[in-house]
Amino acid sequence: MAIQVEHEIHKRRRGRNMGIGLLLLAFIGIVFGLTVVKVLQLGDLRKFETFDHVVRPQIVAETPETNVPLSEVSN
């Protein structure tokens, strides 16, 4: 008995499979779109940055004496 690569079930279920494929793509699009919108609605992302074992000069407050950001001082 010859092995058929294209079984008749593939033809019978083509419409369903295509539909499910499109629905999955739409779902990916929705999740991606929601992620983008939600992240953009957070505003300035630097407020979420914190120290991670190393000094992050860009998020250290400016020194009151000189009013110069520490990042500029250290460089």
Added chain:
Amino acid sequence: MSDMSLHETTPETAYEAQMGDYFALLKPRVMSLVVFTALVGLLVAPVPVHPFIGFVAVLCIAVGAGASGALNMWWDADIDGRMRRTAKRPIPDGRVQPGEALGLGLTLSCFSVVLLGLATNWVATALLAFTIFFYAVVYSMWLKRATPQNIVIGGAAGAFPPMIGWAVATGGISIESVLMFALIFMWTPPHFWALALFVKTDYGDAGVPMLTETHGRRVTRNHVLAYCAPLVAVAIGLGFTSIGGWVYLAIAVFFNAWFLKGCYDIWRRDEAQAEADNYKVEISTFKVSLYYLFAHFGALLIEAALRANHIGGL
């Protein structure tokens, strides 16, 4: 369909359910009304919503409504097969297995509720979950076969979408959203019973108690007028809230007068008069009821557009 059944059927005899059959389980015509009213509820709210989040919210509400429709078809498959209007639905027609409808309904219910929760807020999500529960369990499983008032209480499920849309935007419930709910809730009985008076249904054969068959047509005519009176009060009252205005009130007064006149004419007639002119008044009042709902929610949209341009309101 299991792998075993694949070997038992031949391509000539087997019917493979297509996407359209599964889509029909979601009651697309009901979904279109749900989308429209939910969208209005969302757009007239005083809090702006990002367009993409609004789109996802309305999609979730529509999918939730469709899921409850699939659960309804799963539960009612036995009586659907006995009525002409519903005999060609996917399950009684043999195109979809009952278990598939149950699986689809439960999956889409969970999907729509969880996604709405993640995309918006939990008040809107709780309302959507309750709506699905109400339609599938309270209406379909409990009331539909138990009382001739089934359409009144069950109509609440169809009235929730604008309230959910409003909650998506505001995160809460207010007098405006309650009145939008009440508008659809009070509109459903006269709309449906006007239809029941001129369409020869076979609900009785299926064991579903409808008012026209359990209490007769005279009582049904009384009910049409009785429900129309509070409907007018709700519809006009909505015009005096923050989402109403002169444009809404003008449209509401016109359509309420038109619909009330139709309901009064239905109440005044008896069966002999109705049969003499082939239910002309009942048919025309049913058509007016369709314009009625569209006009009220359309008027709310017009008011929202006017407010956005700093005109309108009272």
